[in-house]
Amino acid sequence: MSVSDTVPPLLSHYSLRGHNTFGLEAFARWFCRIESPEQFAAVLRDPRVTGLPHLVLGGGSNVVLTRDFEGVAMLVCLAGKRLVREDDQAWYVEAAAGENWHEFVAWTLAQGLPGLENLALIPGTVGAAPVQNIGAYGLEMAERFASLRVVELATGETRELDAAQCRFGYRDSFFKREGRGRFAITSVTFRLPKAWAPRAEYADVARALQASGAQASPQAIFDAVVAVRRAKLPDPAQLGNAGSFFKNPVVDAQMFEALHAREPQIVSYRQADGRFKLAAGWLIDRCGWKGRAIGAAAVHERQALVLVNRGGATGAQVLALAQAIQEDVRARFGVCLEAEPVVI
Numbered sequence: 348m349s350v351s352d353t354v355p356p357l358l359s360h361y362s363l364r365g366h367n368t369f370g371l372e373a374f375a376r377w378f379c380r381i382e383s384p385e386q387f388a389a390v391l392r393d394p395r396v397t398g399l400p401h402l403v404l405g406g407g408s409n410v411v412l413t414r415d416f417e418g419v420a421m422l423v424c425l426a427g428k429r430l431v432r433e434d435d436q437a438w439y440v441e442a443a444a445g446e447n448w449h450e451f452v453a454w455t456l457a458q459g460l461p462g463l464e465n466l467a468l469i470p471g472t473v474g475a476a477p478v479q480n481i482g483a484y485g486l487e488m489a490e491r492f493a494s495l496r497v498v499e500l501a502t503g504e505t506r507e508l509d510a511a512q513c514r515f516g517y518r519d520s521f522f523k524r525e526g527r528g529r530f531a532i533t534s535v536t537f538r539l540p541k542a543w544a545p546r547a548e549y550a551d552v553a554r555a556l557q558a559s560g561a562q563a564s565p566q567a568i569f570d571a572v573v574a575v576r577r578a579k580l581p582d583p584a585q586l587g588n589a590g591s592f593f594k595n596p597v598v599d600a601q602m603f604e605a606l607h608a609r610e611p612q613i614v615s616y617r618q619a620d621g622r623f624k625l626a627a628g629w630l631i632d633r634c635g636w637k638g639r640a641i642g643a644a645a646v647h648e649r650q651a652l653v654l655v656n657r658g659g660a661t662g663a664q665v666l667a668l669a670q671a672i673q674e675d676v677r678a679r680f681g682v683c684l685e686a687e688p689v690v691i
Contacts, residue, residue: 354389357419366422368588371662374552375402375420381445383426384496384533386468388503401500403531405444405472409479410590411605411688413662423474425533428454433541439493440546441536444474448481453568455539459563462491462539466657466688468576470583472588474532478522479687480515484572485546489515493538497530507534518594518687519548524565551575579650585654588647592669593627593684606680627676627684628652634675641668664691 361378364370371589377396381387391401400418404410425443428451432439438460442451448471452463465486469476477495481488494509516519522530535571545563547553554565557572595616603623606613611632614626631637631651638648641662646668647653654668675685 350578351610353386354393355382355386356427358375358391359604361420363404363407363412363416364592365422366404366420367410367412367589368583368587369407369411369589369665370498370583370656371412371660371663373412373415375416375418377419378422379419380424381531382426383500383606384425384505384531385503387498387500387531391500391503392417393592401528404661406470406474408470408583409475409587409688411662411665411690413666413690416691421531423472423475423531427534427579430458431536432462433689435541437541438539439536439631441474442540443534444472444532446473448473448476451555451562454689455537456565456569460539460573462545463568464565465552465572467569467572473535477513477515477532477535478520480520482518484549485576489513491537491539492537495535496533498533499530517597522589523689529638547571551579560578581647581650581655587660589688591627591687592654593631593672595624596630596682596684596689597622597624598682599623602681606682610680620651628682630676630682630684631672634672634679636675641671644668645661646672662690 357378358378363375364372377388396419399593400494402416402418403418404420404422416607419507423445428442428446430438431441440460442457449468451473452467453616455463465484466481469481469483489510492510493505495503496507498505545561546567547556547568552571553576555574556567561567599622605616614629617625621672637644637651639646642664643657644655644664645655647655654665669686676682
């Protein structure tokens with residue numbers, strides 16, 4: 348990796364359309380590519396951007412751009428991945444923040460280092476994974492997390508944070524709350540247990556495995572997850588979207604019983620603490636939103652949890668659609684849906 352601390356080229360009035368998976372048009376006053384951790388501080392010392400807001404971008408799969416950004420957008424291009432060490436229980440694998448997440452997962456399997464296969468085909472970069480605490484098909488990233496490195500943007504100081512300091516929650520972390528805008532993640536280290544056990548309880552994955560006739564190996568689960576996601580979710584390269592737009596809400600047992608009495612077919616998952624996670628997509632579908640649109644922003648025809656850009660949508664249209672869905676779900680079920688993407 349480069350260790351240059353020089354300011355990378357600053358481009359003015361730069362289109363961010365190619366750097367958000369919704370494909371929303373917005374311009375950054377200044378834009379640059381970050382290729383070494385030291386460049387974050389070097390950019391923010393530049394007199395052209397002093398005092399301006401900053402935006403750290405990875406794959407752009409978790410942002411909704413609603414207007415031009417009157418600051419400096421920094422695209423994380425940090426690259427590299429390696430096996431750091433191993434002990435009797437686990438392998439420790441480090442990846443730079445700019446690495447493509449799905450390609451990194453595929454690489455770990457190719458190296459004989461299983462454990463992340465359930466998180467295949469999630470869009471975005473390695474550096475974005477801890478911010479969102481990404482999860483799918485019975486696995487959250489936090490379960491495989493060891494530590495990460497950050498740059499504090501105000502000072503340029505680097506530090507290492509463990510899981511407790513990252514305060515992971517369901518699609519949540521320190522970086523979405525108190526740490527938002529203060530740090531840039533530069534690399535993440537994962538702990539991959541040597542005592543591998545399959546996670547194939549989800550019906551869709553189990554059916555895909557059965558259809559393939561394969562045993563539940565790490566590669567077979569990876570392939571099954573990829574097949575399921577491709578069948579259910581639109582490719583952002585073909586139809587702009589940010590994946591699942593809403594978190595699955597979690598309600599207490601009393602509220603769940605009341606909902607279940609009214610809606611016996613409600614899709615739910617009992618949690619270890621006795622609460623119930625509800626399928627947000629089912630709630631949205633039940634309210635009749637699948638396939639509906641506001642302007643060029645629409646709910647996907649096959650997956651109600653995904654909002655899409657049919658072509659030329661604005662961030663304002665996406666937000667209006669999301670808010671209309673939230674109002675309907677709250678009115679019918681008394682449940683508040685929380686959006687996953689960050690609104691800029």
